[in-house]
Amino acid sequence: MEEERKYMDKNNIIAGMDSFSMLKEEIERMAKKADYEIEHSHMLSVFEWVLKLRPDADLALKIAALGHDIERYDKNKVKRENFDSYEEFKKAHAQRSATITSSLMKQYGFNEQIIQKTVFLIANHEVGGEGDVEIIKDADSLSFFDNNVYSYWKTHSSFFKDKIMFMYSRLSTRGKTLFKEIFFKDKLIEKEINKIVQECEKTTF
Numbered sequence: 001m002e003e004e005r006k007y008m009d010k011n012n013i014i015a016g017m018d019s020f021s022m023l024k025e026e027i028e029r030m031a032k033k034a035d036y037e038i039e040h041s042h043m044l045s046v047f048e049w050v051l052k053l054r055p056d057a058d059l060a061l062k063i064a065a066l067g068h069d070i071e072r073y074d075k076n077k078v079k080r081e082n083f084d085s086y087e088e089f090k091k092a093h094a095q096r097s098a099t100i101t102s103s104l105m106k107q108y109g110f111n112e113q114i115i116q117k118t119v120f121l122i123a124n125h126e127v128g129g130e131g132d133v134e135i136i137k138d139a140d141s142l143s144f145f146d147n148n149v150y151s152y153w154k155t156h157s158s159f160f161k162d163k164i165m166f167m168y169s170r171l172s173t174r175g176k177t178l179f180k181e182i183f184f185k186d187k188l189i190e191k192e193i194n195k196i197v198q199e200c201e202k203t204t205f
Helices: 002-006 019-032 038-053 059-067 086-107 112-123 132-155 157-169 173-179 187-203
Strands: none
Touching: 019 038, 019 059, 019 086, 038 059, 038 132, 038 173, 059 086, 059 112, 059 132, 086 112, 112 132, 132 157, 132 173, 132 187, 157 187
């Protein structure tokens, strides 16, 4: 809270809302207009997972959680068919999300230091690394299993195995421990996921 007060833009206070609250509200409005309804719940789920993984998350990490997929919310979103590899597609997606979030943060008067950290976190959330960028990557994967997996099963069944392997294999050791605590309401999907995860574990040794 002290950090939020320190970097609050007094010119952007409306009806008692600080810059972070207004930015969060703006991103939520955008997410609700996305082509897929799941985008909004995924954004909120990633935010919740970040706070679970890092209860003392700073502003940059919180905003990165909210904006990590923001480029998918408009008609000009990055499309897989325009790239030679999945890795290139993911990199472009992350970079565009970072650029859009940075622009919004400037509009709401955020400190340049916070903006730059947020940009770094979002631009690297697909690959992770050390510290907070690993937190955002784990939160993204855990949210997929906790929130997105049911929708993905219905809409992308032919890619389901590859997606599960990708999202699970990039989890940290801590992330994989938390994955085991996720309750799957659909037992058929849970069985399929566990089978894929077991296969994934075997390939890592």
